[in-house]
Amino acid sequence: MEPEKTITVRHVPDNHCYELVDGETAIGKTEYVPASGPADRERIFYHTEVSDAYAGMGLAAVLAKHALDDTIAAGLTIIPVCPYIKIWMRRHPDYQQHAAPIRPGLPAARRTDPTRAPGRRRPRLPAVSGMGAGLTFEHITLGQRVLFGAGKAAEHLTGEIKRLGARNVMVISSARERPEAEKITAGINVTLSYDDVAPHVPVHKADTARNAAIRNGIDLLVSIGGGSATGLAKAIALTTGLPILAVPTTYAGSEATNVWGLTEASRKTTGVDDRVLPVTVIYDAELTLSLPRELSIASGLNALAHCIDSMWAHRTDPINQALAAEGIRALNNALPVIGKNLNDLSGREQALYGAYLSAVAFASAGSGMHHKICHVLGGRWNLPHAQTHAVVLPYVLAFNAPAAPAAIDRIAAAFGTENALEGLDTLQDTLGAPTALKDLGLAKESIAEAVRLILPTIPASNPRPVTEENLTALLVAAHAGMPG
Structure with a gap:
């Protein structure tokens, strides 16, 4: 399924937004503050969302491109307050010439989502995913x-x-x-x-x-x-x-x-x-100092995938969730340091520490949807292991996010962001990580076979039901490199 062929975007000026529509049903939007008059040639985008049922299909990218192209055609300058719009523009440098930075003096209502209370603090670690007031779980610690x-x-x-x-x-x-x-x-x-x-x-x-x-x-x-x-x-x-x-x-x-x-x-x-x-x-x-930058980044993101999959795998529990959260924190701090200086020993140590935590969490929690996808792609088409994990991770995170709010809150807190996807996208953008399966050698014609091979392997415990249709949409987006 090609999402952009069945779903359209429309401009709704009265509501100051662009909407994604499936037929006549609105399934997403990107909102903006309009120009205040003829002399004001700016449009401030502050919020983008896609309906939970359509998450992980790359539709946010379709929406962003249409909205920004239309804004540019209208002769307006873009101010990307919305984290998603900001990240999308970084990944498409041709749009940067049409953007202006957020600057001091902008009215507060025009610099933030007006529905969000001002001064929101950095998120705190939420309660354990799936656990109520009484904790009941079984955890096995491997001897090593x-x-x-x-x-x-x-x-x-x-x-x-x-x-x-x-x-x-x-x-x-x-x-x-x-x-x-x-x-x-x-x-x-x-x-x-x-x-x-x-x-x-x-x-x-x-x-x-x-x-x-x-x-x-x-x-x-x-x-x-x-x-x-x-x-x-x-x-x-x-x-x-x-x-x-x-x-x-x-x-x-x-x-x-x-x-x-x-x-x-x-x-x-x-x-x-x-x-x-x-x-x-x-x-x-x-021993990791000689690891090239590209492999350092991809391997580190592979470790990050262990952490994120551990949050909702079939044996997840409070202990491996805590290990995974600390692993995310360590890797999020270490990888940008390594990206700037491959010889930074402190960054290398933090990355190894995070990688170890991620693996311990993964061994305890089990393999989730992300790893099932990557194992099939790697084994069948011999795609590079670490790079495949780096590409697929944001699409699986976006796919499962609507159905796993507690896990997503923990991931966001570990990143130090209000939104888990924002945290991951910002890290990958900072690192210049690979974003598309087509760049790793997967042919678009192979997606149908990939879906057929992957679907039976997805754990029944995955937070969101996986169907042939939504898995196809996820892989189409990951193949093209369309986030969101």
Whole structure:
């Protein structure tokens, strides 16, 4: 379904707004303060909304473009007070020449939504999602040792191998990560160095690596790298029961979960098994300094997706919601710092800290709609893992937002914004994050097949019912890069 072909926009001057209409029914609007007279050539947009039933379909973008094009055609200057309009214009630089900044002296009623009380404070953390006055829940904390410290990877690795009494160590790292891995492992005896690592862990590569481990009598797996290296170690551990010691160099978070994933015939299968949970994770922020900007941002947003999915996954509870909220706060603070300076060690440490929290929350709460979508897209069309998560996240957040107000309030509070979507959009805009699946290589013609593959995997517990129609609309919007 192409939303813009079935839904139109109309200008309603008497109400000072542009409306989205489905037939004759208004389903959204963007409101403005009109010019006060012939000498006033400004139009102040202060509020945009779309009906809950149409959220996540990219319709806010359709509305914004029509309203702004019409305003420009009328010879008026745009003042984007509305957070959505402001973000949309940042993503479409050609419109900036028609905008003016909010300036001191504008009447208060023209600078803010007149229906909102002035001086509203930064949001406070709301009550736990889905919990009433009495708390009743079941929470499982996974047993794992975590060693955190910049510049201490080699020291911690040596100490852990000694503690575990391992004699035959298999080090798994990608070819790109191998030089760093050799530095970290210089002080230990490595029985087998293995670098045949690939995204999404193809089954045939997992089988080959497992056989190599068995042939060499391996008694400890050491993964050094991102989610692909950790994932391959997990694939070996799944059937051999070998312990894993993980040294992550990205913000993927797989090292803190008991979730495994394998891909065969372009289909990704995931599962949960405590045998794949690393016994120890060694975090060293210095190992992330060489991570390129694009991958740093995408990997960090992947971690953010773990946090947000944890707010409404089928096993969500007050503990993993609290961990997820703190993860959002840490990542929201860290990623802009890294975006400006890749060598900022403090920012790197905060990002690793947030990524760990996000993974612990995700392992406890379970996989939600967002991850189901991304696993299908990655496995079937081999889309880049982290970048796919970065693109899809705002569309799922917008889709579920109307049906999960308590979770959305917690997410907004963690971002420090009044609106969760505003917080995420502002962060992604600041980072210059990827916004469209078409840019990652997904063909528009593949959307129908994607819907067919994804729909059966969506958890029944998702806050909002998912249908073929609304899932298609979500993917059409995500493919084109139409937020809202």
